[in-house]
Structures are given as C-alpha cells and as structure tokens.
Amino acid sequence: MRPTLGRLWWPGRRRRPRVPAALFAHADRLRRQGRYAEAGRLVAAGLTGDPDNLTGHLLAAYLHLAARTIEPARAEFRWVLARQAGHPRALLGLARLALEDGDLDACRAALAQALQHHPEFPEAEALLGAIGNRHPLSAVSASPRLERLRLPPLARALLVLAADGSLLTARPSESKGDGDHLARALSLAGATLRRAGWGAPRRALIEDGEETYFVRGDATLTLALALPRTTQIAQGVLEVNRLWAAAQHALAVRVEAPAPASPPAERPRRVS
Amino acid sequence: MSRLRLGLEMDGTSRGRQVHDIVKGLAHLPATRGALIVAPDGFVIAAEVPGGVAVEPLAALAATLGRDLEVGATRLGRGAFQTAVFSADDGTLFLAASPIGFVVALTDPQASLQLVRGALAEAVTLIDAAWARATSGS
Numbered sequence: 359m360r361p362t363l364g365r366l367w368w369p370g371r372r373r374r375p376r377v378p379a380a381l382f383a384h385a386d387r388l389r390r391q392g393r394y395a396e397a398g399r400l401v402a403a404g405l406t407g408d409p410d411n412l413t414g415h416l417l418a419a420y421l422h423l424a425a426r427t428i429e430p431a432r433a434e435f436r437w438v439l440a441r442q443a444g445h446p447r448a449l450l451g452l453a454r455l456a457l458e459d460g461d462l463d464a465c466r467a468a469l470a471q472a473l474q475h476h477p478e479f480p481e482a483e484a485l486l487g488a489i490g491n492r493h494p495l496s497a498v499s500a501s502p503r504l505e506r507l508r509l510p511p512l513a514r515a516l517l518v519l520a521a522d523g524s525l526l527t528a529r530p531s532e533s534k535g536d537g538d539h540l541a542r543a544l545s546l547a548g549a550t551l552r553r554a555g556w557g558a559p560r561r562a563l564i565e566d567g568e569e570t571y572f573v574r575g576d577a578t579l580t581l582a583l584a585l586p587r588t589t590q591i592a593q594g595v596l597e598v599n600r601l602w603a604a605a606q607h608a609l610a611v612r613v614e615a616p617a618p619a620s621p622p623a624e625r626p627r628r629v630s
Numbered sequence: 631m632s633r634l635r636l637g638l639e640m641d642g643t644s645r646g647r648q649v650h651d652i653v654k655g656l657a658h659l660p661a662t663r664g665a666l667i668v669a670p671d672g673f674v675i676a677a678e679v680p681g682g683v684a685v686e687p688l689a690a691l692a693a694t695l696g697r698d699l700e701v702g703a704t705r706l707g708r709g710a711f712q713t714a715v716f717s718a719d720d721g722t723l724f725l726a727a728s729p730i731g732f733v734v735a736l737t738d739p740q741a742s743l744q745l746v747r748g749a750l751a752e753a754v755t756l757i758d759a760a761w762a763r764a765t766s767g768s
Contacts, residue, residue: 391646392667392675392730392761423671424731426700451671454694458701481672484687485694539702546698547716547723550691554663554683554736556721564699567709591743 378408385417394424412438412445419451428455444475450482460538462489488549503608505529510597514569515584518605519544521577533584540564540571540582563591572598581605645760649676649730652753656733659749661741663721668693669731679736689734696725696732713750715743726750728757 376384381404388397398421405414419434432455438448453468469486473479504518504527515533518526523541528534547559562573565587572594573582583598649667656665657678664679672693677685696711703711713726717739724735724746733753735746 389669390673390675392649392669392757393645394730420669420671420673424669426670450690454672454697457694458697480684480687481690484690488691488694535706539698539706543695543698543702543714544716546691546695547714550688550695551716551718551721551723553688553691554721554723556718556723559716559718561715561717563713563715565712565714566699566703567712569708 378404378411378414381407382411382413382417386413389417389420389424394421397421398425410441412441416445416447419448423451428458431455444471446472446476446479446482449475450479450485453482453485457485457489460542465489484549484553488546501526501608504605507601507604507608509583509601510585512586512589513583513597514586515582516601517580517582517584519575519580519582521579526579536571536582536584540573540580544573544575544580561595563594570594574598574602579605579609648756648760652676652733652756653678656735656746656749656753659735659737659741659746661738662735662746663738664736666692666734667728667731668696668734670697673731675731683736692723692725692732692734696727699725700727713747715747722746724750726754728754729761730757733757 381400385397385400385404388394388400397417401414401417401421405411405418408414415434415437419431419438422428422431422434432452435448435451435455438445439452442448449468449472453465453472456462456464456468466486466489469482472482473486476482507516509516509529515536516527516529517533517537517540519537519541520526523538523545525534525537528537543564544559544562547562551557551559558577559573560575562571564571564573567587569584569587570589571582571584573580575581581598581602583594583601585594585597653665653667653676656662664677664683666677666679666685666689667675668689669675670693672690674685674689677689679685679688695714699711699714703709711727713724715725716723720739722737722739722741724737726733733750735750737746
C-alpha cells in the first residue's frame, strides 16, 4: 500500500542510486550541521561505490575525530597523504593528533609541511603559533617553603608552575602528571585568548567528572588547586587566593633572603 | 523548560537550525561578545563572533584546547572533561564539551560567571537531548 501511496504523492519522483560524489557532498553538508551519524552512513555508502575517493576518506577521518575514535582517524589521514603527499587538511589533522599525543616535534613538522604547500592556511598558522611559543626561562625556582603551604582538607592536589611551565611543586608528588597537562592547556588557552584579541590567562576553572581545578597565575607563576567537583566556586576562589598569597610570600622570602656575608668594605680614607 | 522540549522535538533539519539558535542565544547574553560551536576537528558548525576576529583560526585553537582537556582528563582517569573558563584581564573564554564538539562563549571581564556557565550548561543539555533522540531514532 505504501509504495502506491508514495507514487500518488510524488508521481514523477523515482529513487535513483546516488553517485558517490553526491553522497559525499550531502555527507559534508550534514557534517557541517553536526549530524555525524547520518553523515557517516552516507560516507560509508559512498566509499562502497568508490573505495579510493580522497574526499570520502578525508570525510571519514573527520567523522572519526568527531566520534573521538582516534586511530581510525589517523589511518584515514595517512591514507589520504599516501595518495596526495602534502594534502593540507590531512597534514593539519595529523598535526592535531600528534599534539594530543604530546609529540610536539611531529606536530610542528606536519604543520610546517602543510604551510610549505599552502602558505595561506590560517588554521595551521594559528596552531603553529600556539605550540611554537617558547616561554622565557623562569627566574623563579622551587622553594622548600612551597612544600609547607597549608592545603584545604578536601584538596586533592596543589601544583605550582613557573613561567616556562616547569613544575615548582606538586603535592602529592603523584600529581606531577597533572602539571604537564595543565601547563599545555594553559598555553593553548593563552593562544586562544590572544586570537580573540585578549591577553594571557590570569584565572581558570577546569571541571571534569570528579573535580575542579582552580587556577591563578601571572607572568611568573601559576598556582592550581584541585578540589572536589561539589566545591562552591566562591569557596574555591577564596582558597586559591589564600594559597596564592602564601606562595608569593614563600617565594619572596626566598628571593629576598640575606646575601651571604661579605667582608666589610674598606672605608674611604680621608685625603688631607 | 520549553526550550528543552523544543530540543526533544527536533528532526534532522531542525537540528542544524537549532545549533545556530543556541549560538545566537549565547552571543546575546549580557556582556558577551560572541559564541561558537566547533567540531572536534576544528570545523566551525555555527559562529557569531565580533568583526575583526578571524573565526577559523579561533575555532581551530578552541577545538585543540577542548581536545587537550578531554584527552588530559581521560588519561588522568578523572572522568570526562566538562567545562573550562579562562580569564584574561580583558576578556573571558568559556568552553564546554558536547556530543557534537565544543561550545564556546567569549565575554567581557564583567560578565556574570554564573549566568554564562548556566547558559552553557543549558546549551549542552539541548544538544545532548536533540542528538540522543536522533541517535536512538535512527
């Protein structure tokens, strides 16, 4: 009954098998609306008809990224590059995956290659600018006084980072891994804020399923305190401000400690 | 509540329009300069940003930052990344994870943290609801 009804309503319309190019074009439109599952079905159908289609494999890579399935995405980007060395979008995709893996050298190399083939590539330029910024070496060094800062009872971790991202203290010491992660996130956030026309991040809140990192920083120092997710923001900010003042004091005491005793300077003699 | 119901009733085409409405709603909050939704690969799904801000590079960096926070939270075994706020002296960036990518808001320093965080959470709920329904219905 239904096919008859369909013919009644759309008498001139017959379903024809769509060519892969049309399927990919439609999939791309859906992807641009965030409709990844529907786009994925069309890409799969298109690749069945044309398994060596570059656009199809690139779309497949994007859709894998959207689904956070990283290894298939990487394989698709590599497939594209094997057919067209220097494909800028595939290189950008691999650069971003390298960054996620913490492989900055591979990330830089892929971005540089993309820009070599396509010098006008704003996304690659922005990313290269973000990871290429080397922070000046810090003038602040670790102080044992930082180890004695009093933490709130519910705190899971305290991290103090120098301007170059190096760790001045991590309490407990098992939270050292958080330090690298935090330094990189703050560096990327700084680049994103600059792109929006603003300055460096001074405060941050980073929330995941279990806890919130309350962060405060300036040009020389960053302090991050991990508290349970249920902590009121005002309370977390108060705690991080208290620790910030204490850390500043601890480091100032160290910097301003009296210099080692030196022999008294000779008094100038009066010349008569 | 009515907006949430609206989200649940979305069909595929409306979902495309919905993300634009969500971005528009965020961008028009008090003291807010712009908003965007970016795919995890950095593609701009919808954006309303002030003139003079190049949207593609901003989206590429926001998506990279979002993915970095997601990957970091997962590697450190602390559950999924949810939201982040980064404040400079002259502006604040809000970022939240959603099923289709990252929802971003750019605000003045005096914007209400509570208001923008609430609006961002509502945006993510709307996207979650509409996309979950689409997935289960497909």
